[in-house]
Amino acid sequence: MKCMVTGGAGFIGSHIVDRLIADGNKVVVYDNFSTGREFFIKHHLNDKNFRLVNADLKEVEVLNKEMKGVEFVYHLAGHADVRSGFRDHFIDHEQNLEMTQNVLEVMYKNDVKNIMFASSSSVYGDANIHPTPEDYPFEPTSLYGATKAACESYIRTYASYYDMRSFIFRFVSFTGARYTHGIVMDVLKKLKNNSKELELFSDGTPRKSSLDVKDGVEAIFKVINKSNDQFNVFNIGHDEITTIDHVVDWIIEAGGYKNVQKNWLGKKSNWKGDNEFVLLQNTKLKALGWKPTLTIEEGIKSTAKYIMENILTAND
Numbered sequence: 001m002k003c004m005v006t007g008g009a010g011f012i013g014s015h016i017v018d019r020l021i022a023d024g025n026k027v028v029v030y031d032n033f034s035t036g037r038e039f040f041i042k043h044h045l046n047d048k049n050f051r052l053v054n055a056d057l058k059e060v061e062v063l064n065k066e067m068k069g070v071e072f073v074y075h076l077a078g079h080a081d082v083r084s085g086f087r088d089h090f091i092d093h094e095q096n097l098e099m100t101q102n103v104l105e106v107m108y109k110n111d112v113k114n115i116m117f118a119s120s121s122s123v124y125g126d127a128n129i130h131p132t133p134e135d136y137p138f139e140p141t142s143l144y145g146a147t148k149a150a151c152e153s154y155i156r157t158y159a160s161y162y163d164m165r166s167f168i169f170r171f172v173s174f175t176g177a178r179y180t181h182g183i184v185m186d187v188l189k190k191l192k193n194n195s196k197e198l199e200l201f202s203d204g205t206p207r208k209s210s211l212d213v214k215d216g217v218e219a220i221f222k223v224i225n226k227s228n229d230q231f232n233v234f235n236i237g238h239d240e241i242t243t244i245d246h247v248v249d250w251i252i253e254a255g256g257y258k259n260v261q262k263n264w265l266g267k268k269s270n271w272k273g274d275n276e277f278v279l280l281q282n283t284k285l286k287a288l289g290w291k292p293t294l295t296i297e298e299g300i301k302s303t304a305k306y307i308m309e310n311i312l313t314a315n316d
C-alpha cells in the first residue's frame with residue numbers, strides 16, 4: 001500500500017514509518033520539521049519505498065500533489081504541547097483542527113479512503129469514571145483536548161460523507177525511544193542545570209498512565225489489521241497508573257542522580273488544563289489480543305536513558 005505519514009519525522013510518527021516500511025509499504029513522510037528530527041527517519045532515506053517531503057500542511061497544493069496515489073493517511077502532525085494553549089488560544093485551532101481539515105479535504109479530492117488519527121486522553125478532561133471507556137463524553141479542559149475532539153468529529157463527518165474508513169486512537173502519554181517533549185525531558189533538563197534541587201509543578205499526587213511507544217504502535221496496527229468496521233475509536237493506554245512523584249523518582253534514578261531535593265511548587269495540578277487522574281479503559285484493545293510488554297516504570301527509565309544518550313545537548 002502507498003501510505004502518507006503526516007508528522008512522520010516526529011516521535012510517534014517515525015515509529016509508524018518504521019513499521020509501515022518493515023511491512024513492505026511505500027511511505028511518504030510529510031513533515032515541516034517544526035519539532036520533527038531528520039535523524040529519526042534517516043535510516044530510510046535511501047530506501048526506494050520511502051519519500052520525504054519537507055513541507056507544511058498549510059501548503060495545500062504541495063499536499064495535493066503528494067497525495068496522488070496514496071491509499072492510507074496516518075495523520076500524526078499536530079501541536080502536541082497541551083500546556084501552551086492556555087497562553088496561546090489559537091495554536092491548537094490552527095495546527096490541530098485547520099491542518100486536519102486540510103488533510104481531509106485533500107484526501108477527499110484524491111479519493112483516499114483510509115485515515116488513522118492521533119487523538120488523546122485529553123478529550124475526556126477530568127473524567128469521573130476510571131478507567132475511562134471510549135463512550136465517555138468529550139469534556140476537555142484544554143484547547144488541545146478541545147481541538148482533538150473537534151478533529152475526531154470532522155474525521156467522522158468526512159468519513160461518513162465520502163465512505164472513508166477512520167481509525168481514531170486516544171493515546172495516554174507515550175514514552176520510549178525518540179521522546180523529545182514531556183515530563184521526562186523537562187525533569188532531565190532541570191537536573192542537568194541543577195543536580196541538587198529540582199523545582200516541580202503540582203504536589204506530586206496527580207496520577208497518570210503512560211505507555212511505551214512500541215507497545216502503542218503495535219496496538220494501532222493490531223486494530224487496523226483486525227477491524228472490519230468503517231468507524232473505529234480505541235483508547236490506547238496501560239492498565240497501570242502511577243503518581244508524578246514516582247515518575248520523578250524513576251527519572252532521577254535512571255539519570256544516575258542522587259540526593260536530589262524535590263521542591264513541589266503547587267497543590268495538585270498547577271497548570272491550567274492538566275488532568276489529575278488519567279487512566280484509560282483498554283478492554284476493546286485487549287479483546288484483539290494486545291497487551292503492553294513494558295511496565296510504566298520500565299518505560300520511564302528506558303526513556304530517561306534514551307534522552308541522556310541521544311537527545312540532551314550541551315545547550316540544554
Ligand SMILES: NC(=O)c1ccc[n+]([C@@H]2O[C@H](COP(=O)([O-])OP(=O)(O)OC[C@H]3O[C@@H](n4cnc5c(N)ncnc54)[C@H](O)[C@@H]3O)[C@@H](O)[C@H]2O)c1
Nearest residue numbers: 007009010011012032033034035036057077078118173174
Ligand atoms: N506524545 C504523546 O504522548 C501523545 C499523546 C496523545 C496524542 N499525541 C498526538 O500524537 C501526534 C504525534 O505526537 P508526537 O508526540 O510524536 O509529537 P511530535 O511533535 O514529535 O510530532 C509531530 C510532528 O508533526 C510535525 N508537524 C507539526 N505541525 C506540522 C505542520 N503544520 N505541517 C507538517 N508537519 C507538521 C512536526 O515537525 C513533528 O515531526 C500529535 O498529533 C499529538 O497530539 C501524542
